Amino acid sequence: MMAQPRGLARLCSQVLGAALAAALVLSLPRAAQAEEWPTRPIQLINPYPAGSVTDLLARALAPGLSSRLGQPVVVVNRDGAGGSVGIAAVARSAPDGYTLTFSATTPLIVSPMLRADTGYTAASLDGICQTYDHAFALVVAESSPIRSLADMVTEARRRGGLQYGHLGVGSIQHLAGAALAEAAGIELEPVAYRGDGAVVIDVQASRIDIGITVAAFVVNQPVRVISILAEQRSPGFPEVPIAREVGYDVSVASYGGVLAPAGLPAAVRARLEGACEGAAVDETYVAMARRTLQPERYYLGATAFAARMAGDLQAKESLLRRMGLAR
Numbered sequence: 222m223m224a225q226p227r228g229l230a231r232l233c234s235q236v237l238g239a240a241l242a243a244a245l246v247l248s249l250p251r252a253a254q255a256e257e258w259p260t261r262p263i264q265l266i267n268p269y270p271a272g273s274v275t276d277l278l279a280r281a282l283a284p285g286l287s288s289r290l291g292q293p294v295v296v297v298n299r300d301g302a303g304g305s306v307g308i309a310a311v312a313r314s315a316p317d318g319y320t321l322t323f324s325a326t327t328p329l330i331v332s333p334m335l336r337a338d339t340g341y342t343a344a345s346l347d348g349i350c351q352t353y354d355h356a357f358a359l360v361v362a363e364s365s366p367i368r369s370l371a372d373m374v375t376e377a378r379r380r381g382g383l384q385y386g387h388l389g390v391g392s393i394q395h396l397a398g399a400a401l402a403e404a405a406g407i408e409l410e411p412v413a414y415r416g417d418g419a420v421v422i423d424v425q426a427s428r429i430d431i432g433i434t435v436a437a438f439v440v441n442q443p444v445r446v447i448s449i450l451a452e453q454r455s456p457g458f459p460e461v462p463i464a465r466e467v468g469y470d471v472s473v474a475s476y477g478g479v480l481a482p483a484g485l486p487a488a489v490r491a492r493l494e495g496a497c498e499g500a501a502v503d504e505t506y507v508a509m510a511r512r513t514l515q516p517e518r519y520y521l522g523a524t525a526f527a528a529r530m531a532g533d534l535q536a537k538e539s540l541l542r543r544m545g546l547a548r
Contacts, residue, residue: 258318258489262293265479266322268307270300270416274435274513275477278353279323281509282479285500290492296323300415303389304328305339312341316484318493322346325355325477330534331391334547343534345483348526349490350497352478353510354519356451357397358436358458360444362427370448370467373431374405382408383430386420389413391546394420394433396537397450397473399544404469435475437513457514478526494523 263286267279279296287294299307308328314320329346332339361367367376377383387394395411402409412429414420417439420432424444432444436455439446449455449463450473464471479497481490500506501520510519521529541547 258486258492259290259292261319262295263287263290263318264320265294265296266307266311266320266324267296267298268300268304268322268324268328269298270418271298272418273416274355274437275323275325275353278506278509278513281506282323282352282497282500285503285506286479286496289496289499302328303332303392305332308332308346309340311480311482312345314482316482316486318481318485318489321349321479321481321493323477323479325393325475326480326530326533327391327393327475327477329480330530331396331537331541334538334541335391337548343530346480347483347485347490347523348530349479349481349493349523350501351476351521351526351529352497352501352506352519353476353513354516355475356436356449356455356514356516357394357433357473357475358439358446358455358461359401359448359450359464360421360424360432360434360439360442360446361430362424363443363445364427365430365445367431367447368445370462370464370469373447374407376430377405377407377409382410384410384412386412386414386423386429386432386434388416388420391541393473393475396540396544397433397471400473400540401450401464401469401471403543404464404471435513440514455514476529478521490523498522 265279265283267276269275283294283296299310304324305328307322308324311320311322330343333342367373385398387398398409398411417434420434421439421442421444423429424432436449436457440457446458446461449458449461450471451463452472454463538547
């Protein structure tokens with residue numbers, strides 16, 4: 222038999238060695254591989270438009286995460302369908318800690334109740350940490366004759382209904398409007414927009430009667446805030462009563478933070494939660510939290526965050542069934 226050339230033998234040996242090394246890495250427990258995490262940049266997907274309040278908070282948190290994890294944390298906007306587009310992208314990603322989302326929980330919890338084609342369920346992502354808790358404001362044009370929530374109810378009854386702007390079917394703004402209409406016994410016709418900015422523009426121009434937006438978004442905006450749909454008055458609008466103060470038991474919140482594909486290795490999850498807890502109290506993030514009117518206690522760790530989402534899922538399902546929207 223003819224002997225193999227030395228070069229070919231050496232090449233075969235190198236290929237075999239590389240294959241054995243790869244097999245060894247793949248055979249290691251996930252926990253052992255996770256000890257090296259992260260070894261490359263991390264993508265933090267924001268499923269809302271650039272310039273939104275959630276976008277500002279994501280970009281304020283990212284540097285603190287990066288400094289603690291030793292890798293760049295890059296915020297990427299993938300908005301659309303009320304947040305479902307970005308959530309679906311993260312849900313399809315490997316649970317390796319390199320693709321995360323900074324999002325409200327609403328698209329994760331609500332969208333699968335409305336449609337079968339989201340590509341994910343509420344169990345597709347795990348909460349790592351809650352870092353914000355938005356209150357919502359009911360706004361009208363400065364030229365509007367509506368000066369209070371009571372005026373709005375009276376006007377809706379006189380005209381047989383009003384139009385309100387929200388961020389898509391199943392968005393927290395959409396559900397807030399439905400809950401308010403139910404509580405007041407009035408008709409409110411929902412009109413969908415892609416972001417709070419577009420809602421405010423059309424409110425200002427009187428193309429719609431009212432808008433429901435994140436309260437922080439309308440600070441110093443040329444609109445009139447007539448009610449805060451929250452448990453307590455907003456520090457940004459201390460003179461504006463909450464809906465309950467005038468007889469309507471409507472309080473909604475859009476809370477969220479960092480979420481990851483379900484099934485992260487325990488070591489990765491623990492390190493990520495620790496980084497998040499530290500980043501949430503960094504000066505940069507605290508300043509943005511104040512600017513966006515966050516409550517004093519906006520942070521929850523993974524266990525408390527998961528418990529809140531579980532309770533919220535039941536409440537949202539009940540509301541959607543009353544609205545006739547649950548599939």
